[in-house]
Amino acid sequence: MTPPGPPLEPPPPGSDLPPLPSAEPRRAPRNAALVGLLVGVLVFAVAAAGFASWKLVDNSDPKAAPSPSPAITPTPSEPMPSTPTSLDRFYGQKLDWRKCGRDFCTHLEVPLDYANPSGKTLELAVLKVPAQSQRIGSLVVNPGGPGGSGISYAAAGSLQFGSVLSDHFDIVGFDPRGVGLSDPLKCLGTQGLDRVLAYDPDPDTPAEVAGMDQLMTEFGQSCLDNSGDLAKHVSTKEAAKDMDVLRAALGEAKLDYLGASYGTFLGATYAEEFPTHVGRFVLDGAVDPALSNTELSKQQGQGFETALRAYLKDCVDSGDCFLGRTVDQGLARIKKLLDDADAKPLSTGTDRPLTEGLALTGIFLPLYVKSFWPQLTSALKDAIEGHDGKALLDLSDQYASRGPNGYTDNAMDVLYAVNCLDHDDYVESKDVPKLIPSFEKAAPTFGRAFAYSTSSCSKWPIKSGERTTAIHAKGAPTIVVVGTTRDPATPLAWAQALAKELDSGTLITRDGDGHTGFQQGNTCVNEAVEAWLVSGTKPKPDLHC
Structure with a gap:
């Protein structure tokens, strides 16, 4: 599998979106059987640039059987939550879906600076892989990073997420602000x-x-x-606010979400900012924001x-x-x-x-x-x-x-x-x-x-004053956290800590090697995640797989 080409400049509003990596035939992005996911919560010196996550899309365990389909229970229908009047133009937008390959593409408009919503705006690229049968809603996904492409992640479809989730959800990925096909951040050549x-x-x-x-x-x-x-407005808090605008534009009162690695930090930040908007969340390969x-x-x-x-x-x-x-x-x-x-x-x-x-x-x-x-x-x-x-x-x-x-x-x-x-x-x-x-x-x-x-950002010219703290997401429903015993990039201790810090966290532990737990050849993990997302069946407390 050859890697995808250079990122494309987003076209102006109203023009046709370029074909994305999901163009026929369906395939996993990146080389070989990998979805390339940069997942660095830290900046790793000048040489390693954070920690990268490369997610295997075909199960490495030959004994792992396909998961049986859980009972289908959509997230209960609720009225759309109210939004600040100053953001009405963003929350009220209608997505113009257009065919791109076998999937559908669109752009989402968000403010560059949420403190000044009447100022400059950004266009975020969004891709939807429609549910194959018995659709119950949209599942927004993020592969990690920061910097990983949600477009490429979603485009892998059932290769990445398995047939159960792909059957019942529109898999929706977006390139976060500054990333890839969204208005891209440009720095060094x-x-x-x-x-x-x-x-x-x-x-x-x-x-x-x-x-x-x-x-x-x-x-x-x-x-x-x-x-x-x-460059001053690509923080995780701003990306989380973008994700709530996306939720509303998708017509969902609650956000169902699957985030991997840094995507768990994005998801936890969203839950802290919008606890009453949380639907069914899975945070896989978790980061501990309290550290x-x-x-x-x-x-x-x-x-x-x-x-x-x-x-x-x-x-x-x-x-x-x-x-x-x-x-x-x-x-x-x-x-x-x-x-x-x-x-x-x-x-x-x-x-x-x-x-x-x-x-x-x-x-x-x-x-x-x-x-x-x-x-x-x-x-x-x-x-x-x-x-x-x-x-x-x-x-x-x-x-x-x-x-x-x-x-x-x-x-x-x-x-x-x-x-x-x-x-x-x-x-x-x-x-x-x-x-x-x-x-x-x-x-x-x-x-x-x-x-x-630890010193990598000491000479960065933009000073935000941000300090991460424990996230509790008070008022949010159950949030499922997944950790792996020998995960190199997001140690199990981080998942254990996040599950405890969240008021409604529950932990699934995979005994194994490699990064993240879902779709890594462990049937126990796969079935528990799928049952939660599709039917709302909570995993057993402190489930070990």
Whole structure:
């Protein structure tokens, strides 16, 4: 499967929308069997740019049988909620659906600044995959990011969401403000973003620290220079308000929602802002909004360390693991590879050598999906035994949506811009060394890099003053939270915490590897999620699958 082309500029209102990735034949976007989802709540230093989620669309467990269809119970019909008069023009708009491939496309108009609704507006691209039979309503979906395309996510249809949800819901995805086919945020060009992603993620000298700070200053300034006020208005709170406008435009009194990874933060933020508008919510691969940026970084580094150890245990248990006879030997071998790439980047046969930063993202990507572990083994063997970094570079490029002619979407730009607005509790780079011992204790392989990620927004020129806090969503109905025991990007502890913080949260735990739980080959999780969304049947308390 070839990756999609570069993001298209949204056409002016009233013109035909371009064909989207759902054009015939139905297929999953991104390469191979992946839906590419950037899911970084943190900004991971200058090299890794947050954490990416790559969701497998075909179940990796061959024993997993298709879920039986639960009884159909639509969300009870209720009057449409009232809205502020100043936003009537937005809440009252009628969507002009047009055929695009096998699906339907439209644009949603929202204010750039909700504090000034009579000012500039944005056009958000929306895609609907109609229910195949027995429609009960609309299910709005978000893949994560920030920066992931809801258009591409929804376009995968039953490949991504299974036949049960696709039969009964119109699957509706939108590109959030600044993303993809919506009015897109524009920051760095290809060369500039290449420099950011290749830079040393754990600088060793004052000059390297200064270089990291300078890169981030230039990055943020490029967003302002090329996108103006949009760079100031791509926060998660604003995206949540957009989602309520979408709810009304879809004609739904309550919002039914499935969000993955960062999409759980978006969904939880919506529930906090509009608790009485919440229908049936599933937050899969959850983020804990109560944590500071520093704690999020440390715990995420620990999550990747846990996933790496699981990969190495699998390698060792299989016999004749080239990385060593024990997990600790394997960790030491990989750490040496990263240190060697820091000292002298590996040749890749291209004009882009494999730096430590690129090697890190190349290692991270396969940890999201267990079926990609063999690719990681092959790439590591090439790098360690053959001193050839091409395979790891290719994995890193998949992580960052970089094609042979540049980046195929603007997800990395959005990732930084949103994170720096949402998490303005950065650490100055000069203070990072104080954090390193505790980070290295939590994540010996990745600790230093994740420690320096806490300073990524310190030089971002737009200061929002935002601090994330625990979300309770008082008054909302049951919200289902899903966590996975060895999830690298959103550790299980985050899902456990969010389920407790929400007044009406209930937790489903998947015992497994990889990122997120729904449609990952676990029939128990799939049936519980589908029963909740389709029939309103609550999962058993603290369900373990």
